[in-house]
Amino acid sequence: MKHRQLPLVSLAAAWIVSRALMLWLLAHNTERLLGHGSVAREVWRLYFHWYGILSNGSFPTQDTLWQYPPGAGAVLMSPGLLPGLTYFQAFVTLTLATDALVTAVLAHAGRRPGRSLMGAALWTGGLPLLLHIPLARYDVQVTSFAVIALLTLSRSRRACGVFAALGALVKVWPVLVLLGLTRGRATRSAWTWAALTGAVGLGLFAALFEHPLAFLEQQGGRGVQIESLGGTALSLARHAGWPGRSRYRYGAIELVGPHVSAVATASLVLTAVAFGLLLLWRVRARRWNEATPFDTALCAVLLFTVTSRVISPQYMIWLLGLAAVCLTSRHTVQRPVAALVVAATAVSAVAYPAFYGEVTACTWTGVALMLTRNGLLATAAVLSYTRLWHSTRPTPTTPTTTGRPHPTPHHTPQDALTTS
Template sequence: MNRLRVTPGPVLALTAIWLTTRALMLWLLVQGGARLLGGGSVSREVWRLYFHWYGVLGHGSFPVHDTLWQYPPGAGAVLLAPGLLPGLTYFEAFVVVTLAVDALTLAALLRAGTRPGRSLLGAALWTGGLPLLLHLPLARYDVQVTALAVLSLLASARSPRAGGVFGALGALVKVWPALVLLGMPRGRPTRTAWAWAGWAGVAGLALLAARFTHPLSFLREQGGRGVQIESLGGTALNLARHAGWPGRARYQYGAIEVVGPHVHAVATASLALTAVSFGLLVLWRVRARHWTEATPFDAALSAVLLFTVTSRVVSPQYMIWLIGLAAVCLTSRHTSQRPVAVLVLAASALSTLAFPMFYREVVTGTWAGCLLMLARNGVLTTAAVLSFVRLWRAARPPAGKTGPPTQPRSGFNRLPERALSLS
C-alpha cells in the first residue's frame, strides 16, 4: 500500500510554536505575582499544597484527615515524581516534569496526525489551546492526567490492551480518564480494553497500598465537597445573590464554594444530572450502529464534557482535559466534534478571564463576575449538548444502509474479523 509522504514543514512549525508558547507560559509563571495573573495564587498550589503532600507521601502515607486531599492514590505517584530530579527545588522540578509530559503529549499527537488519512489539527489545537489558560497548566498536575487519557485513546486503535492500561493509570490519578474507554468498538476490542483496564487498575492500587498506608483516605473528603462557585449551580446561586438570596462564598475543601440556603438542593441536582448524563451515554452505546476510527475519540470528549458541566466543581484546570480530548478528536478526519473543539477553545479563554484575571469579581458576585461565569458555563453547556447530539447522529448507519452495526475500517482492523463481532 502506498503511504502518503508527510512533509516535515508543519511538524517543525508546530514544534517551534510549542517552544515559543511554552517559553511565554514560563515567563507568565515567573511574573505570576501580578494582580491580573492571580497575585501568586496560581503557583501557590504547587509550592505550598503539593509540596506539603510530597512530604507526607515521603513518609509512606497518604494524607489522612486532610480535607484538601480528594484524589485517588495514583495522584501520589505524580506528586512524588518531581523528587526524582536532583538539584532543583520541588516547584522547579514540578514545572520541568509538567513541560516534559506536555512535550510527550504533543509528540503523540504529531505521530498520530502524520499517519495516512489523519490530521495535524489535533497537535495544533494542543499547541495553541493550552496557552489560552496562561500559566495555569504548568502549576497543576492535570497535564499529566490528560496525557494518560490522550495516550489511552491514541493507543487503543492499535492495541486495546495498551489503551486499557493507560486509561486505568489515568483513572488512578483522577477518576475521569476511565470515561475514555466508553467508545471502544463493540465485541473483542471493548472486552480486551476493559479487562486490561480492570487488571491494571487493581494491580496499580495493590502496589500503592503495599507502599503507602491509607490509600483510600480521599473517599472520606470527596463526599463532603459542596458547590464550587465556578460550577453551573454556583453561577446560578451567585446570580441569585442579586435577587436577595442570603448566601455567600467561602473557602472550604480547597476551593471557593457557595454556602447558604438551598445549596444542598443544588448539589443534589448536580449529582442527579450527572446520573442522567451517564444514562444518556449508556443509551448511546446501546443504540449506536455506526462506528468510525473517530468514534472512541468523539465519545470520550462528549462523556467528559457532560460530566464536567454537571459537576459541582468545574475548576479552570478542567479545561486542560477538554483541550486534550478535543485535540485527539481532531487527529481524525472523520470526527464529528470540530465545532465542539472551537467551543472548547472559547470556553478556555473565558475561563482565563474568570481565573486568574478577574477572580475577585467572581468571588464577590459582582455583575461582571456573574456574567463572565454565565458566559463560560453557557459556552461549555452548549459544547456538551452539541457534542452529544453530533455523537448520536454520527452513530446512525449511512443513508440507505441497514443491518448490524458497522465497525471502523482502520486501526482496529488489525484484529481478526471474529474479534469485531457484537458483544
C-alpha cells in the first residue's frame, strides 16, 4: 500500500512546488522577460472591467474584446464569491483550486485498473511550461469541464453531456469531446443531455442578463492573429516584400494589409475541411476502446486549433488537458502527439511573453519561434488524425461494430465502455 501511495505523494509535492513557482512568476510579472505586466493586466483590468458590467445585469456590448459565450460571464463573476480578497486575488485563488481539481480527477482516473498516472503527471509538469499565464486566464476553468466530461464517460453518458455543454457555454470548444462516443444509445444520451443543458443554460442567461449573444458580432470581425498559421505565413511574406503590418485589434496583435482577407478565408476553409475529416472518420470508424473518445477529443481540438485564425498561448492549456486525459489510458494511440504538444507548449512560453516583441515585429527570431511552435502543432494534428484513423479501422482478426466497443485482450470489465 505504501508503495502505491508513493507516486501520489510525489505528484502532490511536484504540484505544490510548481504552482508556488508559478505564483512567484505572477508576483514578478512586471519584469521584461515576463511580459512587463501584460499577463496579469488581463485579469485586474479587463476581467475586472467586465465583472462590473456583468454585475449590473448585462453582457458587454459594443466591446470588441468581448468574444466569449455567455457562460464566460459566470466564470468572470465567480471571484465575487470570495469576500475579503481583491478581484485579482480571488480569480487566481479559484484558478489554482480548479487546477488542483483537474490534477485530482486525473490522478483518480489514473489509479483505476488498467489506467496510468501519466496523465496527471503531464498536467502537473506541463502547465508550468506556460509560466504564469495559466493563473491569469480562465482557460484552466474551461479545460476542467472537458477533462471531467471525458473522465465520466465510463460511468455516465448523461454527466458527460452535461459537463461538455457547461464547458461549451463558457468557450464553445468543449463540445468537441462528444465526437468520439460510440455509436447508438451512448451518443444519443450524451448529446441529448448536452442539448438540454445548453438550452437551459442559455435560457437562464437570457432571463438574468441583457445581450447574452453580444459576443457573436465581435467574433465575426476577427482577422488573422500574428501567432496563427496564417499569421506565420504572412510574417514570412514580410521578409519577401509583403507591405502589411501588425496592429492591435480585437484583443490581439493581428496582421493587416493586402491579401489578409484571403488568408482569413483560407483558414475558415481549412476549418471546414477539418470538420469534414472528422465526420469522415466518424463514418468509417469501426473499432472503439476506452481511449477512443479521449483520442478523438484531442485530435478534434488540435485540428480546429491549427486551422484557426487565432492561436493564443492559453490555447495550449486546452491541449495539455486533453493530452493528459489520453495518457490516463494505456490504450491511447496519442502518446507521441502528447509529446509534441508539450514541446509546442514550451516554445509558446518563449514566444510569449519573453520574446513577444520579436514576434509582433516579425523579426527572423520571432518568425522562427512561430514556425517552430506552429510546425509542432501542425505535425501533432496530422499525426493525431492518422493514428486515430488507423486505430479505429477494422483488422482481419477483429469484427466490426456499430455500437459497443470490442474489449481488447487487456481490458477488464471495469474498463469496458458502458452506456447510461
